[in-house]
Amino acid sequence: MAKLRDCLPRLMVTIRSLLFWCLIYFYCGLCSSIYLLKLLWSICKGPSQTFRRVAREHPPACLNDPSLGTHCYVRIKDSGLRFHYVAAGERGKPLMLLLHGFPEFWYSWRHQLREFKSEYRVVALDLRGYGESDAPVHRENYKLDCLITDIKDILESLGYSKCVLIGHDWGGMIAWLIAICYPEMVMKLIVINFPHPNVFTEYILRHPAQLFKSSYYYFFQIPWFPEFMFSINDFKALKHLFTSHSTGIGRKGCRLTTEDLEAYIYVFSQPGALSGPINHYRNIFSCLPLKHHMVITPTLLLWGEKDAFMEVEMAEVTKIYVKNYFRLTILSETSHWLQQEQPDIVNKLIWTFLKEETRRKD
Numbered sequence: 001m002a003k004l005r006d007c008l009p010r011l012m013v014t015i016r017s018l019l020f021w022c023l024i025y026f027y028c029g030l031c032s033s034i035y036l037l038k039l040l041w042s043i044c045k046g047p048s049q050t051f052r053r054v055a056r057e058h059p060p061a062c063l064n065d066p067s068l069g070t071h072c073y074v075r076i077k078d079s080g081l082r083f084h085y086v087a088a089g090e091r092g093k094p095l096m097l098l099l100h101g102f103p104e105f106w107y108s109w110r111h112q113l114r115e116f117k118s119e120y121r122v123v124a125l126d127l128r129g130y131g132e133s134d135a136p137v138h139r140e141n142y143k144l145d146c147l148i149t150d151i152k153d154i155l156e157s158l159g160y161s162k163c164v165l166i167g168h169d170w171g172g173m174i175a176w177l178i179a180i181c182y183p184e185m186v187m188k189l190i191v192i193n194f195p196h197p198n199v200f201t202e203y204i205l206r207h208p209a210q211l212f213k214s215s216y217y218y219f220f221q222i223p224w225f226p227e228f229m230f231s232i233n234d235f236k237a238l239k240h241l242f243t244s245h246s247t248g249i250g251r252k253g254c255r256l257t258t259e260d261l262e263a264y265i266y267v268f269s270q271p272g273a274l275s276g277p278i279n280h281y282r283n284i285f286s287c288l289p290l291k292h293h294m295v296i297t298p299t300l301l302l303w304g305e306k307d308a309f310m311e312v313e314m315a316e317v318t319k320i321y322v323k324n325y326f327r328l329t330i331l332s333e334t335s336h337w338l339q340q341e342q343p344d345i346v347n348k349l350i351w352t353f354l355k356e357e358t359r360r361k362d
Helices: 002-045 106-116 144-157 170-181 197-206 208-213 215-219 225-243 258-268 275-286 313-321 343-355
Strands: 070-075 082-088 095-099 121-125 163-168 186-192 299-304 326-331
Touching: 002 215, 002 225, 070 144, 082 106, 082 144, 095 106, 095 144, 095 170, 106 121, 106 258, 106 343, 144 170, 144 275, 163 170, 170 186, 170 197, 186 343, 197 208, 197 313, 208 215, 215 275, 225 258, 225 275, 299 313, 299 343, 313 326, 326 343
Parallel strands: 095 121, 095 163, 163 186, 186 299, 299 326
Antiparallel strands: 070 082, 082 121
16 A cells, blocks of 8 residues: 555656646647648638748848847857847947747837837847747757757857846747746846746646637647648738737737738748747647746736737736746736837836836745
8 A cells, every 4th residue: 555655646647747648639639620621711712812922032121220220140159050139229238138929030129129229238039940040940959948048148149147038928938937047147037928837837727718829839739731821821820910800919009010011921931931930839848847937036027918829817827936026017908919019008117117126025
């Protein structure tokens, strides 16, 4: 009986792990079937339209707007990868590092590049696999450990030992992990529309609504098919994410201009441009939950109440993982694309947080 009691906890862990992976593979198959039906329906309605793609050889002028900053590159010694970023503000000022989400790139921070350059060296990065940054071919090159190391090495290559770190969506996930693994590198942490990673993994298993909202995580586990679905109908799915009533920027927000939208389509329509971003998701289930999870950095969490991809309840739970000053601000009637939709409000909240004297919780 004693041996049985000793083995029981390990057996329960094994069973839980088995059920977890069964759920993932089942949901992957379900999502694939749904998207396959969508593809067949699109072909039936108009095969020529389904497979139509407009060639985009030249970037829209907004991507070279000098008011946004200077296009720069940095090569990391250990990995050998070259990263692209746009920098605004004088060298030598405190560093503000901006990490975008999916499907975005440095341009999603255009409003913040202009706003914070007066007091910071603002750097908006193209993450590994995105935009003009190098994109390794194999999915193993996009494990969370690699993404965390990227940010650490980039920070050091820029000549800084610490920064104000801001992340949105998937960039928010990486920002949380940097603050957990390298707290000495983060003066203040600001995350937009992404909960603490452990909150996300625990919540998604217990709440079917979030499981449904995160269905793309499971769909992205399948090779090449997600990239193909994004590209059909001249990247209609990408346009839909930013402009539709269900997932796009809210009616009261700063909607994307035609040129803004074309900038996104230009970047993701380049050969192979979708594989790197989607590969970020293809390792996530083997990396979570985290073994070390406490955040000791002063933290601001901003959340759009009408986020189509994240349940707002996760924002409230996140505070239990922050052992320091923590502020949560939920903006009503706002979407997932918060820093683009309400830049004035978001910038004001960030300024307030940056100028506050914060102290660690006892």
